[in-house]
Amino acid sequence: MALDVMIVDDSAAIRKILHRVLVQADVPLGKVLEAGDGREALEKLKNSPVGLILSDINMPNMDGLELLGALKSQDSTKSVPVIMVTTEGSSSRVMEAVNLGASGYVRKPFTAEQIKEKLAGLI
């Protein structure tokens, strides 16, 4: 069954790379939505629910942790797995993401294998 995915990052380059990695990882992709920040992501998710979200943390308007908190507080999105893909490597930020309900945490720079590994347990 095809999996709809949302990629949230303010860098178009990283969105493109993550999309490529998902294809390389043989994820049975359905539609792939992209958003440049948390606010745009929430707006798009209202009309297009997805089964997996990959999100950066450090973004303008609404950062990834705020997005994660919003997703986990809504019935329609609280069970969607969210993997944080970010340069934020401090243990306090990782713990914050985990406490908010992140399903995984990948630090940039990342390899395709690291992303595949995180996806393996979720799909």
Next chain:
Amino acid sequence: MTQDKIVELVRHATKDVFGTMLGIELEDCEAKLDVTVPGPTEGVVALVGLAGQWAGSGTFCCSAESAKRVAGQLLMQEFKAIDDEVLDAIGEVTNMVLGNVKTALEEELGPMGLSIPTVIYGRNFTTRSVAKSRWTVVPFVCLGEVVEVHLCLAPGKEEVASLRAAKDQLSEVLTLLK
């Protein structure tokens, strides 16, 4: 934190990002300290701000040609001109390099915030910083051309007050010991 330690952190983070995400092996060049902003006068400069108990700026500087090659390696496509995609890619490379430097610095200097990158491209420009601290300049050879990472860090006001208080206490102890 010593100058050598900062250089080591910058080298490690930059080589990690270029090696992992771009498949490019960087060669070290001699690092130096500069009292003025050691920016280029043309090409691409990506800038991020660091804020916390210690604050400052970090930049990644390269020629237009290098920017196209670096973006090309990251996105696996060829760029013939500097466009939004190239500038976005250089901004993201800078974000990753200085984000990882920030994470390493936090172990000694406490929590820091990292700004969203600003990327500038042009010819015949100068950059200036109002900060009086010295800049650490860490150059590398990347695909046959030199690219540079610059970092300028200084203690914030609270940190300066705290360091002064510690220095005063130490002076008092030394006076008592005499």
